[in-house]
Every structure is written in structure tokens, then in C-alpha cells.
Amino acid sequence: MRYAETGYNLEIDLSKGSIEKVETNPKDMEQYLGGNGINAKLLFERVPPGVDPWSPDNLLIFGNGLLNGTSVPGANRVSVDTIAPLNGLMGHSLMGGFFGAEMKMAGYDRIVLSGKAPDLVYIAIRNDKVEIRDASHLRGKGMYDTACTIRKELNDERAWVAAIGPAGENRVMMSSIDCGNSSAARTVGPVMGSKNVKAIAIRGTKDVNLAHPAELWELTSKLRKQLDANPNVGDWMAVDEDDSFHHNNFSWGNARTRLKNFWSASLEERWRNLKYDHMSRQSGCWNCPKACHNVIQWPGRRRFSYKCYGKDTYHMASFQELDFTYEILGIAQDLGLDSYSTPQTVAFALELLDAGILTEKDFPGMPSDIRGRFYYLIHKIAFREDIGDVLAHGISGAAAIIGKGAEKYDHNTVKKFEQLPIKLGKLNPAYYLMIATGEDMAITQIEGSFPQDPIADPELREEFIRNWTACPDDKFKEWFRQWEKRDQLPDDAMCAISDWNECMHYLDDSLGFCGFVSSFRGQFGGTTGYDVWNMPKVVTHATGVEFDKDRIWECFMRNRTLVRALNSRAGLRRYMERPPEDHWAVRNEEYEQQLLTKYYDFKGWTFDGIPTKETLEKLNLDYVAEDLIKRGVLTGDEVTALNDARARKEKE
């Protein structure tokens, strides 16, 4: 019997209309855990370089975290992965809520979509009964109507429906896949659209088996209470009304303008009332004691919910206030647009209009007020009309098409992905490394474990260190002790810190943990819900396979290295690893490059940022090494970055 995982993938070839339940190798769990790890392996094995991401040969994988659907609280993330049409690299997104647990209970660890349906379809899954159904009547429908219609057709109020809106059908880069209050963005939406899949409805009533029932129950009951009581986990934005952090420090518009004194007590009061006057409740995800989604009922709108920074993006891109976000967000979500990249793209377009690179002619019939313009543009984008057809490529893609200097306005992307609108003064070396090399394409998907700032008071600092249960190694405590200025720590500390931050996200994504109970929440207070000490215990009792800190850390390294190898094979090279040029006002190219070399070396990668043969083999990724050598990505004789002649030259 398989524990925690079901041992089956659901393989659907949409071109052939074939549906297959495929038993998987239990050894894969021991090596890659699940989620993004096994997804990356499938992409590596089955989508060779050169495959056009839009083509039927690309895969779209919904990969359950190993612990989803079990008694382990806060484990519900599905890694939705593909080769991203935006940049040809692995596109990775996470979906919380209930889709994962339901998929597990339907008997599957992951759903692998290949091929392309001849016409728009939806997939209905009820345990072993899987159907590909006509969805032509759902064309152009929003998320909510789609989910309602499908539930009615299946006569199942409890089916969870992950759907794309018109934006996804029209292959808009910024489109998302939504399921209830959860959403997966970052170019998985357009790939679902390119496969002609409108939705997947799922419901399961099978057992998810657990290896050590009594031990796991005792542990998870305790963890549930701890997560519930710990104010450091969950989304602070759901409970704290003081959001001066984003409004005073992040940039408004097209990631341009900082309003350092925007926040005030009276504004906070006003916004608090706005929220509580319109909030129906807060809702959560499968088996988690936190409830991070604010469910809002805005007059004249359908109820919708938001989480985290999604609260701010629309009104900050348009220089408005919270009421505008409440007004537009439900509509944008229903169109299937991601609230992270879409508002920036709209602000980018309006900036081009101001700059005269685009003209009024490009925006026929656009209202003159800013709110009207946002409504106008999100619809144009979702339905790909007029300039919306160009903007649907995302900022980088659109800038390249528009030309005429538009490229200069594409100033806040990394590897073509829109980034958080943060513009700061002094270079922060750890953040430099994380933004440059992160392959989840967003800083929030890599930062989070090591504190963002030192603690000046020596007593408080010692107290913090004493209570720092999540700390994986005493060396971090030593560095923290000597840390005074944000940007000043030895380079090897910067490398190790970035690595640990990354480790936590990779473990979350493969196990199914939400960053809010784990990887993202260590930086504030040091006592996050999950860490490299308790994760292996949970995994051991859930799966029956003995894990400890070292073994689970090795799984992180394997998954991380595999993702890097997949992307190296797709053409990712050192020169692409650059934070936005204006991310910090003061830069030091020479230092940055030397630091990057050290980080590559730390990771066992070459000077170009490719894992060496030796590194791959140490992690049992021999098949990857062989493939890279066969394709000429590696010769096999490479040394790690610091031993490269170019690094020695760098030093001189």
C-alpha cells in the first residue's frame, strides 16, 4: 500500500481523448517527495527542449504536494507546472484551497494534461470515472458561472472546479486558473487555454492512507493547535489593518512612484471601516487553522475574495484607494486575470500613452477617468481586442512588439516575468542573489526564512536566537549575532541564507505546505509552523519512510538542481540572471557578478549557472547529467564556478 500519496497519476491526452490511470514508482517519492519535484522530473523527461510551449507537446501538470489531503494541517498546495510560453522556462504556480485534497481523495497524486482538445472541453473526475466533456456552451464564461454550470451538470454541489476565464481561453499571459478562493497564475492559465481545456471538476471519496496513524494524529493535532495559536503564521494582511508597509514602501503605477508618507491613522481607520462594512467573513484552505481570504460583498458586484498583496495591486497601479480594488477585483478575477501582473501591465500601457509611444488611436473609446481606463483595459486584454491583443503578451512581450522605445518602460521584469514593484536604495546582497537566480520568478517564492533585518538591541537579539526553533544550523545564529547593517554579512553567509530561504520554499512546494504556515513566515519572529526539523517527522509518520533533516534537505537540493537543469537545457544562462536594473538605486556590477559566481559555486553550478555533472550525480540525477551531455549543454568536464578561469579573472 502507498501512504500519503495514492501512487497514481491521471494521464489525459487531449488530442487522442485518452484517459489513463498510471501507477507511479514509489522510489520517486523518496527522491523528490511530490509537487514541483516530481512535476519537474516529468517535464524533464517528457518535454524536450525545442518544444513550443504552445504546442500540444507541452504538458500542464497539477501536482499534489505529498501531504495534501492528509491530517497534516496547512498542507494543500498543488504545484501547477508547465513550460512557460512567456520565456520557455519552467512555469511554476501554486494553488491552495481544496483542489489538491479532492484530487488525492479521487485517487490521484497528479493530473497530467498533454495534447490539445479539438474543441473546448472540460474534464469531470469522480474517483475512477473520468470524462472529457464538451464545453462549447461555457466559452467566454467567467469563473463563477463556469463553476456553477458544471456543478449543476454533474449534479454535485461538492465538486471543486478549477477553471480558466475568457482571459485563459484567449491565452492571455496574465491569465490564471481559479478554483474557489484559490488561484494559479504565472502562465499556467494560457497553457490550459492552449489545450482547449476550460475546466477540471473533481470530487473524490477514496481513502488517503497514512502509515503511522497514532503517531501522526498526535503530532498533527498538536501542530494544528500551534498553528492556530501562533500569530507569526497565516497572512498578517488578513488581520492587521496597518498596511503602511506596502503603501509607503512599494512603488505605485507601473512600479514607478514611491509615496513614502501615504499611510496615516485616519486612512487606516477609513479603510478598516471599508473592509469590515463589506466583509462577509474570512475563509480558508483545506485543513488549515488560519483563514486568510477576505470575502467581500461590494454593492452591485458578486462576492469575491482576496488574499495578501492582492488587496493592493489594483489601486496602487492606478493611484486610487482601496475602494477601487474592491470594485474591480471581483470582475478581474472572474475574467480570469491574475491580480499580480495585470494591474502592472495596464499601468505600463497607460505610461506608454503618456509618453506618446502609444496614442489615443490605440485606445478607441477609452474613458478619460483612470478607473474607467482600468475597466476598459482589463476587458480589452481578456478578450484580446485592439491594444489588448498586444498587452496580452505581458509587459516584456508587449514592449517587444510595440518597439519605439517601449522596451525602456519594461523596467520591472526578470526573465520576462513581472516582479513586485519594489524600488530601493542600497543593494541587499542576499536579495540580489534571490531575485537574480530564483526560478519561481517571484521574490515572494524564495525569501522568507532568514529575518529581513538585524535586531539592534543585544538582549532582544539573544532572545530571538534562543527561540529560533526554525534555524537549521548554528552558523545562521552566529551570522545573526554579528549582523548590524542589512547589507553587511560575509558573502558565504549571503549564499547560505539565500539557499536556506530557497530550501523552505522547495520543501513546501513538494510537500504541499502553504508558505504562510512555513517558508514565508520564518522571517518574522523565527517561529514559523514548519521547519526542517518537524517536516521530516511529519513526512516519516505520513509515509512510513524514515526521513530526517539531512535527507529532506537533500530532497530540496535534488529538486532545486533538477529545476535548474531543466531550465539550463531550455537556454537559461548567467546573463539572464539580473534583478531589474532600477531595483536598487546604487548598484555595483563588479561585486554583484563576483557574488553570483560564489553562489553558483555554493550550489555546485558552473560559471554559467549550470549544475555540473558531479553535482547532478551526487544527487542521483545521473539521467539528467547524461541528457545534458548528450545535448551539448555540458561537456561533463566543467568545474564549479569559482574554479573557472573566468572567476579567477574576475578576482583580479
Next chain:
Amino acid sequence: MDDKLLKKRIIKNIKVDTKKCAGCRACEMACSAFHAVPKYSSVNSGRSRIMVLIDEVRDMFVPIRAGEYTEAECNGRNTYIIDGKEYNECTFCPASCPSRDAFRDPDSGLPLKCDMCEDDPPVEKPMCVEACTFGALTYEEREVWEEVESAKHGEMEIGLKAMIKKHGLKKVMDTVARVSKS
């Protein structure tokens, strides 16, 4: 009147505050794990005796505990209108009923019924209540005094015990269920 006695009975009640429900389904998880054999060895919402109906757009978050099995669908049904919104006739029904698959064991099809987590030794709180960290479910015990016909019950008990000893509990229960239906 001689054979009538007053007897204390504990009424177990779970108070549901739907306003506090976050829809996390930890109650479903816990109920199914508790009733798994061996205990806690699996999770399966489909086997849970509590199910949470979630509809965010209508702000409907309603945990429903499985009640009695009914052999036939209702002749007349209810449509609820709450806050001006209309709900399906069977939406809030706790019955395991032939018209639908709610509250049936997914493998055997047998009806599922909340047993208040009866256990030996008894649990402090039902598992769903214990798992609900949002305070949507609260456990209450109420004492009621009831008149009982002690002698007759006493006799019945002796008779039943003998039958159980002879045929086993399950057979006796099945027979009682069959007889009561006919």
C-alpha cells in the same frame, strides 16, 4: 405507577455557528480519520459524517452532521430562502437518503450517521469539534430526566442480551432494523 422511574439522560448537542465557519473542512478530515479502521489510518471526506457546504459567492458555509437514514425520498420538500437567497430543497438535509449520495459509505453504500464519536473510553469532545479551531462547532451536554418503565426495560434488556450472545450484535441490529421498517 410503581414500575415508572425517573432516569437521567445526557443529551449531546453540537451547536453550529455558521457565521464562524471558515470552510476549512478540518471537521470532515477529523471525523473520517477517527472512524477509520484502524483509527486515524486514513482520511476521506467521503466517509465523514459531517459535511461542509461551501459557496463563497452566496456566503454559505454550513457544516451538516449526518442524521437518520431514510428509506424513501421525502414526499414534500422544503426550499429555504435565507437572506433573500433560495437554497435547494435538499441542501441542508442531514438524512442519508436514496435521492443522493451524501452520507453514504462510498464503498458499501451503507448509510453513515453521526455517532457523536462514541468510543471506549469516551472522548472528551467529538472529533469535529476538537478539530474546529474557528469556534464554529461547540459541544454541549444537557441533562434531562425522563420517566422510564424500568421493569419492562429491564426485562427487555435481559432478553436482548441473551439474543446478542447467541446471534451477535450485528445480526440482532439488522433484524431490528428490518422489523422496524416492515
